[in-house]
Amino acid sequence: MGARPPPQRPGGGCVNDTPSWQPNVDSDKEDEAPRRLVLTPASTIRIRPVRWLWDTTPEGAPPTSHGRIPLNSLAIAAGGPGLGKSQFSVWLTARITTGTLPGELWGKPRGVIYAATEDSWTYTIAPRLIAAGADMDLVFRVDVRDDEELHARLTLPKDISLMGKAAEAYSVGLLVADPLLSMIDASINDYRAAEVRAALEPLVAAADRHCFTILGLAHFTKAGGSDPLSRIAGSGAFGQLIRSLIAFAKQEGEDGVDEFVMSLEKNNLGRLGLPSHTYEIQSVTVDTDEGPTYVSRFVLGPESTTSVRDVMRAETNGDTGSLSSEVAEWLQGWLTDVGGSDEARAIKKAARKEGYSDSAVDRAKKKLSIQSKQQGFGRERTAHWYLPEAWAKAGHADLPRTA
Numbered sequence: 031m032g033a034r035p036p037p038q039r040p041g042g043g044c045v046n047d048t049p050s051w052q053p054n055v056d057s058d059k060e061d062e063a064p065r066r067l068v069l070t071p072a073s074t075i076r077i078r079p080v081r082w083l084w085d086t087t088p089e090g091a092p093p094t095s096h097g098r099i100p101l102n103s104l105a106i107a108a109g110g111p112g113l114g115k116s117q118f119s120v121w122l123t124a125r126i127t128t129g130t131l132p133g134e135l136w137g138k139p140r141g142v143i144y145a146a147t148e149d150s151w152t153y154t155i156a157p158r159l160i161a162a163g164a165d166m167d168l169v170f171r172v173d174v175r176d177d178e179e180l181h182a183r184l185t186l187p188k189d190i191s192l193m194g195k196a197a198e199a200y201s202v203g204l205l206v207a208d209p210l211l212s213m214i215d216a217s218i219n220d221y222r223a224a225e226v227r228a229a230l231e232p233l234v235a236a237a238d239r240h241c242f243t244i245l246g247l248a249h250f251t252k253a254g255g256s257d258p259l260s261r262i263a264g265s266g267a268f269g270q271l272i273r274s275l276i277a278f279a280k281q282e283g284e285d286g287v288d289e290f291v292m293s294l295e296k297n298n299l300g301r302l303g304l305p306s307h308t309y310e311i312q313s314v315t316v317d318t319d320e321g322p323t324y325v326s327r328f329v330l331g332p333e334s335t336t337s338v339r340d341v342m343r344a345e346t347n348g349d350t351g352s353l354s355s356e357v358a359e360w361l362q363g364w365l366t367d368v369g370g371s372d373e374a375r376a377i378k379k380a381a382r383k384e385g386y387s388d389s390a391v392d393r394a395k396k397k398l399s400i401q402s403k404q405q406g407f408g409r410e411r412t413a414h415w416y417l418p419e420a421w422a423k424a425g426h427a428d429l430p431r432t433a
Contacts, residue, residue, distance in 0.1 A: 086304070097299070099133075103234070104237065104246060106210070120327075122206075123169060142204045144206045157316040172193075202242045205244045256339055277294075278290065278292050281336065292309050293307075306335070307334060336387055358397050361395065373413070
């Protein structure tokens with residue numbers, strides 16, 4: 031048999047083994063066209079490593095393997111009301127303005143533009159910044175002066191060019207948009223993903239061009255199940271643009287007290303599955319010239335094996351299902367084998383070895399009406415869990431119970 035002929039183009043002619051294109055060569059006719067295609071050889075594109083605004087890589091791990099927020103990109107902080115999203119943005123602002131955020135800007139204080147539409151600067155934002163230890167000379171409130179509009183406010187995409195110039199002029203490393211959707215032009219329907227995306231794409235391009243990162247705050251909707259991304263209001267537009275999603279949730283802790291959890295639920299340019307963290311919202315007193323004022327402060331806590339997705343799944347599924355019964359049966363057996371009571375930390379450690387998450391064990395604790403009691407003080411403080419009968423035998427029947 032003879033050699034197989036090369037494939038033919040639909041219009042005739044052969045497909046050559048080597049390309050015959052000539053880069054950046056357009057005919058005079060194409061130059062005159064208002065719209066044309068420009069083909070760029072991949073060989074001419076400069077590749078670069080991802081640099082991280084916030085990088086929690088521990089010692090001994092591969093460099094930048096725990097990057098959480100990429101530089102010069104759009105990140106979203108999302109959660110329900112009262113979970114500390116705004117306090118987190120203040121914490122991040124303080125770290126950036128003092129050069130104490132682990133990552134590319136460590137030791138390099140940068141400015142932050144803080145654009146907020148829901149909280150008062152006088153009563154809330156400025157006192158929170160002071161409580162978080164921010165360099166107040168490097169945090170900027172942004173206002174708009176417009177001779178033709180008396181009550182002008184920062185509007186996307188109208189003010190993106192001005193934002194880019196201001197970011198360069200003040201060496202800004204972060205733009206906080208709280209909340210992000212409120213800054214989109216009122217004529218844009220924020221339920222239409224295409225319109226929202228068209229307003230945000232130029233902002234993302236400006237961040238890359240002028241070297242600043244965007245942290246947009248967003249709210250969770252009640253619909254969407256256990257997927258944090260699908261629970262974000264406006265997620266149809268955000269989904270393709272955001273590089274990092276930091277989600278916030280609340281669950282019942284070992285001692286029956288609410289525990290806050292923060293997870294990286296999207297990381298387009300880095301690793302998923304990075305450890306979640308617990309965090310606290312602490313009350314802080316800030317002195318003013320007219321007397322004390324009281325605000326709250328975000329405090330990052332230790333790593334957690336429970337993710338925001340786990341918490342949402344528990345809220346969605348409730349306490350039903352075979353897995354819930356399986357965990358409850360295991361927990362009942364564990365406590366029975368050790369005499370009815372054990373340290374909560376030891377229980378959860380053993381549960382993880384069996385493949386059960388902390389949130390699943392917490393739900394089983396509630397299902398079995400297990401009681402919790404704090405013992406010790408300071409760093410030695412621990413929570414002990416008791417089966418109901420062991421609780422009564424230990425003489426705690428008259429003490430307040432925590433389910």
